Amino acid sequence: MKKSLVFFLVAITLSLSNAWAVSVPSIFGSHMVLQQNAEVTVWGSAKPGEEVTVTGSWDNKPVTTKGSNLAKWSVKLNTPAAGGPYTVTIKGHNTITLEDVLTGEVWLCSGQSNMEWSAAAGIDHAEQEVPKATYPEIRFFSVGHQTADGPQLDVQGEWVVCTPETMKHFSAIGYFFGRELYQALDVPVGLINSSWGGTPAEVWVSPETVDKDPVLQKAAAAQKEVPYGPVQPGKAYNAMIAPLTPYKIAGALWYQGESNTNAPEAYATMLPALINNWRSDWGYEFPFYYVQIAPYKDYGPQAGAVLRDAQRRSLRVPNTGMVVVSDIGDNDDIHPRNKLDVGKRLANLALNKAYGKTDRPASGPLFREMKVEGRKVRLYFDYAESGLVSKSKELPNFEVAGEDGKFVKADAKIDGSTVVVQAKSVKKPVAVRYEWSNTVTPGLFNKAGLPASTFRTENVTAKQE
Known part of the structure; x- marks a missing residue:
């Protein structure tokens, strides 16, 4: 009898000990990268009133707070310039020690399958690239697929060091982007991949963002249920983006749109809404760079062209940039295998616009005006x-x-940095469009070798065949 009582008391003690344990979300872990030269937030759960102390070994200055009446806590730490490895210690009723922590540049990668696509899924030159992927100062965090009806507090995932094995299963575009940044800036790079193949943009914004805009409501209503992922507004946002929003990032990369070709014109409203939604939640206007969808034969009539132009028009949002990949796509495959050049183009865009390396080509030609x-x-x-x-x-x-x-088809010729177009049958031209089909072979480039974007002049309303 006495023995049973002892076991019971030990079990109760252990249970209470676990209930009082200070904890942090999975985005905080050994091998993580914190944004350099920044005020970063570290947060978690603790017993109400429990004292929690967080210390970064780069300055050994403890920052102390207490668990709130909601059993939550957060502190701000000032991180140094790129470096490490460091240790972050979180001490309350228990102690959490995060080791091999680096400070550097942290980027979020998101979208659907072309962002999620890995070397293991099949990319060009995988046999050369995978064995070379030993970069101890590049770190990956892959967010597990989850949905939720309301904003969550944690995601599934863990930080890992870039090795041939971990690279093989990470976003290929994310890896190639990160490698270019690492080599150009000589700083650690942290990459968070929160992507889900086949998902429309609606699932990546808050439901409130959709509810307050009739254009987005109509587009969301046009989405049909599919067996491979959610289509309802907010489902991935709540589970895979909202929990990350306190984590300091340098910027975001986005490759998505293929699943919005059922209502392509609405994307010119959807993408800016998503960008503004995310920036509002993070609390600052971070750079947002995205990939224009590639040409593909099986979109609805001209839907690919309409969506590509909607992506181009979304550049009106400040501090954004777009990579055009029409020259390295695959009209027969919605998943082009050349992920290396996509990652490099995104990296050059970021290096030029976010890091001031103006020798890097930022973009192909973008239509500005017509006369x-x-x-x-x-x-x-x-x-x-x-x-x-x-x-x-x-x-x-x-x-x-x-x-x-x-x-009608036009004759076009290059005149310096302009293009002059005309058609014999059109006496009074009022509108021009370029690459207005789902499948195209690009013809216009700048001298950096980057292709021009699909466009339609916007100052007229012309009939669409």
């Missing part, structure tokens, strides 16, 4: 200061429309 010159139209582009080039004898994929709104 009518009699029966001709002159097109002006950003990112074409050094001139435009064509990789073929003719300059394909341009169309012009007159006052009837009907587009």
Whole structure:
């Protein structure tokens, strides 16, 4: 009898000990990367009133707080310039020691399958790239697939060091982006991948974001249930983005849109809404760089072109950038296997715009404005200061429309940093469009070798065939 009582008391003691244990979300762990030169938030759970002390070994300055009446706590730590390894110690009723912590540049990678796609799934040159992927100062955190009806406090995942084995199962684009940053900046890089193949953008924003916009409500209603992932607003956001929002990041990468081609025009509202939603939750306007979807034959009539143009028009949101991949896509495969160049283009964009390395090419030509010159139209582009080039004898994929709104094939020629287009049958041109089909072979590039984006001049409403 006495023996049973002892066991009972020990069990109760252990139970109470566990109930009082200070804890942190899984985003805090050994091998993590904290944003350098920043005020970062560390947070977790503790018994109400329990004293919690957090110390970073880079300065050994303890920061103390107490568990709130909701059993939550958070502190701010000032991180040093890139370096490490350091230790972060969290002490309350128990002690948590996080080891091999680095400070550097932290980027969030998100979207659907093309962002999630790994070397293990099959990429070009995997046999050369995987064995080379030993980078102790690049770290990965992969967020597990989950859904929720309301914002959650934690995600599934853990930080791991970049090795050939861990790289093989991480976002290939994320890895190649991170490797370029690491080599160019010589600082540790932390990459958080929160992606889910086949998901529309609606699942990655808060339900409130969709509810307050009729355009987004209509687009969300057009989504059909699928067996491989959620389609309802907020489902992935609540479980896979909201828990990360206190974690300091340098910026976000986004590759998504294929699952929104059922309502492509709405994407010009959806993507800015997503960007603003995330920035509001993080509390600052971090850089947001995204990949334009690649050409693909099986989208609905012109839906791929309409969505690509919607992505281009989303550049009106400040501190954003877009990578065009129409020259390295695959019209027969929605998952082009050249992830290396996508990652490099994203890295060059970030290095140019976020890190001031202006020798890196930031973008291909982006339509800026048109001017009518009699029966001709002159097109002006950003990112074409050094001139435009064509990789073929003719300059394909341009169309012009007159006052009837009907587009016809146009003759186009490069004139320095502009393009002049005309069609014999159009006497009074009012609109131009470029690469207006689901499948295209790009013809217009800047001298950095980057392709021009699909576009439709926006100052007219023309009939769509």
